[in-house]
Structures are given as C-alpha cells and as structure tokens.
Amino acid sequence: SAVISQKPSRDICQRGTSLTIQCQVDSQVTMMFWYRQQPGQSLTLIATANQGSEATYESGFVIDKFPISRPNLTFSTLTVSNMSPEDSSIYLCSVAAARYGYTFGSGTRLTVV
C-alpha cells in the first residue's frame, strides 16, 4: 500500500498566523483527502484534492481558511490560515489504497496559542 510522509508532525503557532502542512506519497494517486480531528473527536473530512483542479470542500470548510494545493500526483499541501485556538486539532492526509482501504499520514498535531 502507499506510504505517506506528512510534516510537520506537530507545531505550536500564534493566533493570526498560518501553517502549511505537507503530504508526500510514494506513488501516484488521483485523489488525496484532508481530515481534521478535533480533541476527543473523530475525523471530519475537510476537502478532496485532485491534481489539476480545484479542491472540493465539505460543508463548513472554505478555501480561504483551508487553501489546498495539489501540484502533482504525489504531493499536496493544506494551509490553515489566520489561525485561532479553535483550529487546534490533528490534521491528517489520506489516499485510497485499494486492498487496504485508505492509508493515512502520521498526522500533524497543531496547537494555536
């Protein structure tokens, strides 16, 4: 199955700033997914990123707050913009992996102070 390298693994950021999270996959994939996991909660899909087109955002998530780039079939970034303490979460990227369901990156633990 695909292997995903996600970074940073964690960060502490000041409110009002932005953080960009990167995911690198060891094989070409059509769709990449970005999730948020708020403290004590399950995963919520933020958006689906396709190479060569705009990301598709789920209800409650907007491009201005969570801009996504997908420059090629192995890489994607998610930016959390103008952060507030409510953005403190674990952010995960994921790709479909055929026999293995969906593979996830190791997550980025973000704390906004």
Next chain:
Amino acid sequence: SQELEQSPQSLIVQEGKNLTINCTSSKTLYGLYWYKQKYGEGLIFLMMLQKGGEEKSHEKITAKLDEKKQQSSLHITASQPSHAGIYLCGAPTSYDKVIFGPGTSLSVIP
C-alpha cells in the same frame, strides 16, 4: 447523511480478557473499515470488509460485517497492552469518501 455510531465509547479491560466493539450505520453499508489510532497519531489500517457476512481475522482481532443489521463488530481475543488505543470504524460513501465513527477508546490494564 450517513452516520456511524460506535459502542462502547470507552472500554477498560484486564489483560487477557476478550472484548467486542460495535459499529452501527444509519444507512446501508457498502463496506466497512476498521482502524486503530494511538493517541495523537495517525491511523493504522486493521481490516476492510466488503461483503455482508464477511469475517476477517488478523492475529487476535476478528471483524464481521452484518449488512442487514447495518453493523460491524470488532472482537479482540486475549487482549494485551499493545491493543490499547482508539478504534475507529469507517464507511465508504457513494461519493468515494469515507465517514468515520466517533471512536472507541480501549485501555488494557496489565
């Protein structure tokens, strides 16, 4: 929209005991994934169930899918401290996305 519920919400068991975690869907299941998450980390794929009545086992973990009941169960036999973590069920939707249950937190006491 489809929702997944998991029970119990949390579980504390003595090492060596068996346990079962359930995942119930509000809509028809077209498949079901089980993942394990260690606290604050990424998800580790456990099993994928694709057909009603399907049962899979890996080491001491067995998962079953009951399509009619829109439910899946995960059973751990002779639990060990290494089994501790959060267990999440996920279901593919008709739009090639996955929704997740709220998770079951498992602690295993040596």
